[in-house]
Amino acid sequence: MNTSIGDIRQIVFDTLRPSLQRPVPLSDATNIVNDLGLDSVAMMDFVMEIENRLDISVPLDRIAEIESLGDLVRTLRELKGVP
Amino acid sequence: MSLLDKFASLRAAYDGLESSRANPFNVAFDRVLSPTEAKIGDRDILLLGTNNYLGLTYDPAVIARAVEAIETFGSGTTGSRIANGSYDGHMRLERALADFYGRRHAMVFSTGYQANVGMLSALAGKNDHLLLDADCHASIYDGARLGHAQVTRFRHNDPDDLAIRLRRLGDTQGDKIIVVEGIYSMLGDSAPLREFAAVKREWGAYLVVDEAHSLGVLGETGRGLAEAAGVEDDVDFIVGTFSKSLGGVGGFCVSDLDGFDILRVVSRPYMFTASLPPSVVAAALEALRQLRARPVLRKRLMDNARRYYDGLAELGFDLGPEPNPVVSAIMPDPESAFAFWSRLLDAGLYTNVSLPPATPKGLALLRSSVSAAHTPSQIDHALSLFAEVGRSMGLIAPARLALRAAG
Numbered sequence: 237m238n239t240s241i242g243d244i245r246q247i248v249f250d251t252l253r254p255s256l257q258r259p260v261p262l263s264d265a266t267n268i269v270n271d272l273g274l275d276s277v278a279m280m281d282f283v284m285e286i287e288n289r290l291d292i293s294v295p296l297d298r299i300a301e302i303e304s305l306g307d308l309v310r311t312l313r314e315l316k317g318v319p
Numbered sequence: 320m321s322l323l324d325k326f327a328s329l330r331a332a333y334d335g336l337e338s339s340r341a342n343p344f345n346v347a348f349d350r351v352l353s354p355t356e357a358k359i360g361d362r363d364i365l366l367l368g369t370n371n372y373l374g375l376t377y378d379p380a381v382i383a384r385a386v387e388a389i390e391t392f393g394s395g396t397t398g399s400r401i402a403n404g405s406y407d408g409h410m411r412l413e414r415a416l417a418d419f420y421g422r423r424h425a426m427v428f429s430t431g432y433q434a435n436v437g438m439l440s441a442l443a444g445k446n447d448h449l450l451l452d453a454d455c456h457a458s459i460y461d462g463a464r465l466g467h468a469q470v471t472r473f474r475h476n477d478p479d480d481l482a483i484r485l486r487r488l489g490d491t492q493g494d495k496i497i498v499v500e501g502i503y504s505m506l507g508d509s510a511p512l513r514e515f516a517a518v519k520r521e522w523g524a525y526l527v528v529d530e531a532h533s534l535g536v537l538g539e540t541g542r543g544l545a546e547a548a549g550v551e552d553d554v555d556f557i558v559g560t561f562s563k564s565l566g567g568v569g570g571f572c573v574s575d576l577d578g579f580d581i582l583r584v585v586s587r588p589y590m591f592t593a594s595l596p597p598s599v600v601a602a603a604l605e606a607l608r609q610l611r612a613r614p615v616l617r618k619r620l621m622d623n624a625r626r627y628y629d630g631l632a633e634l635g636f637d638l639g640p641e642p643n644p645v646v647s648a649i650m651p652d653p654e655s656a657f658a659f660w661s662r663l664l665d666a667g668l669y670t671n672v673s674l675p676p677a678t679p680k681g682l683a684l685l686r687s688s689v690s691a692a693h694t695p696s697q698i699d700h701a702l703s704l705f706a707e708v709g710r711s712m713g714l715i716a717p718a719r720l721a722l723r724a725a726g
């Protein structure tokens with residue numbers, strides 16, 4: 237199955253929405269800590285939800301570099317090898 | 320602007336706790352009387368949040384050996400074992416640990432935290448892969464960060480998720496090192512170690528088990544979960560601490576791996592810190608001797624743990640999945656945990672509050688740890704205080720309903 241960058245963004249947003257305390261508009265610019273209030277472990281848990289949907293593992297040093305949803309989408313895309 | 324501005328929201332939360340005069344992260348005991356009793360001011364406090372699993376902190380022989388050692392060898396070693404030399408006690412303690420586990424090698428660190436950081440950072444090199452259980456202790460995550468290996472996290476206690484991640488690595492070069500714990504410190508659950516061992520064998524990985532909370536607690540002879548699960552041969556490295564069941568401070572790693580001793584001049588947290596003082600080493604040696612000679616301590620501990628766990632479950636508290644000496648009541652939110660904790664302390668019972676990110680899944684926990692030194696009546700007293708506070712906060716059913724549900 238081919239996954240496009242748009243698919244990855246959709247998976248990220250869809251995975252995130254049900255776990256948010258209050259509705260927040262999501263975009264590539266959304267800051268994961270400041271706008272969504274996720275702590276370090278919540279962030280890793282969230283990435284874990286996505287990993288299995290894309291069948292990739294995201295190393296922790298890569299997670300540590302991510303600040304925005306756009307960063308996350310880019311990292312997932314690289315690891316998945318999507319052009 | 321101040322350097323510490325980045326902690327502003329944490330500061331506000333911390334100050335809020337301080338001004339409520341009920342800050343679980345800033346408790347001081349004015350006196351400690353026994354493994355289970357202390358004083359704050361002139362109030363008697365029953366201790367149920369200590370990790371003093373075998374209750375050995377006031378054991379007369381442990382204290383006597385520590386006193387002899389401090390008188391004979393002095394108060395400290397004033398340096399690292401590599402730069403400044405080992406003492407006889409360090410060597411004897413390492414031999415005693417190797418003998419206890421039936422392994423060829425043992426290495427002692429100055430804390431359990433350093434044992435994890437020291438082992439993981441040294442074992443996993445640049446091209447290797449560390450696979451950590453999602454709920455592993457901070458020291459395991461910090462050890463992974465100090466090294467240069469690629470680190471991935473697998474779902475807590477999920478051997479299938481671990482296998483999926485090993486499959487994804489495929490034939491990427493480098494060794495694979497899996498890290499799990501015996502008993503997890505937050506919810507008191509244990510790892511499905513037989514299943515993890517099977518995955519480890521299938522994929523040709525190494526397995527590290529941190530038995531910090533299971534040494535002296537699980538297994539026929541108290542060696543921990545690897546012994547209890549019958550998979551010691553599959554566990555390549557056991558890490559542990561003297562700070563819980565052994566009632567002191569210090570950490571260790573045991574292994575049968577050829578050439579293990581080279582780690583002494585590789586592991587920075589082993590080399591670049593002062594070694595344990597003679598009194599601490601002597602106390603740990605004696606506590607280990609007692610752990611081996613007095614299996615009754617383990618039986619008392621587990622009897623107490625079951626009495627306490629079953630009691631809280633019957634009252635209607637939401638608990639971790641297994642009756643172990645770590646017993647955590649899951650609170651609806653941090654505020655309830657603080658309120659519950661402070662009412663217990665006012666009534667003379669000390670427990671722990673554990674909050675995210677230190678806890679799994681964002682849980683707010685009111686954590687207790689049971690000791691072999693607790694008497695059944697101390698356990699029952701703690702249960703009655705939990706019942707009283709839990710009911711008055713509306714967290715559990717009122718007395719009559721609870722009775723009917725139990726009957």
Ligand SMILES: Cc1ncc(COP(=O)(O)O)c(C=O)c1O
Binds near residue numbers: 570
């Ligand atoms: C699982 C685990 N590993 C290691 C440690 C660190 O041990 P220590 O406090 O002896 O440094 C702890 C506890 O603090 C722990 O819970």
